[in-house]
Amino acid sequence: xxxxxxxxxxxxxxxxxxxxxxxxxxxxxxxxxxxxxxxxxxxxxxxxxxxxxxxxxxxxxxxxxxxxxxxxxxxxxxxxx
Numbered sequence: 001x002x003x004x005x006x007x008x009x010x011x012x013x014x015x016x017x018x019x020x021x022x023x024x025x026x027x028x029x030x031x032x033x034x035x036x037x038x039x040x041x042x043x044x045x046x047x048x049x050x051x052x053x054x055x056x057x058x059x060x061x062x063x064x065x066x067x068x069x070x071x072x073x074x075x076x077x078x079x080x081x
Contacts, residue, residue, distance in 0.1 A: 036060045036080045 033041070033053075040056050064080045 032081075034060075034079065034081045036063070 037053075037056055037060050040060060041051050041053075044051050044056075060080060064075050067075060
């Protein structure tokens with residue numbers, strides 16, 4: 001969990017954006033939030049962190065890419081788009 005938090009903070013500092021998204025509204029780029037995006041948003045909310053839909057999308061996309069690279073398999077589209 002600390003690694004994810006560190007990636008999110010690193011990405012947030014590089015983007016300079018401060019948009020927040022607290023609901024189930026569409027994510028960055030007009031995409032509907034998937035389960036991973038919603039889970040990250042919920043974790044941020046419980047930790048008292050500011051939520052940023054665009055940043056969350058970047059973090060979850062990076063995580064999905066890492067998973068696919070390491071395992072050689074695709075993530076189920078129901079879980080992460």
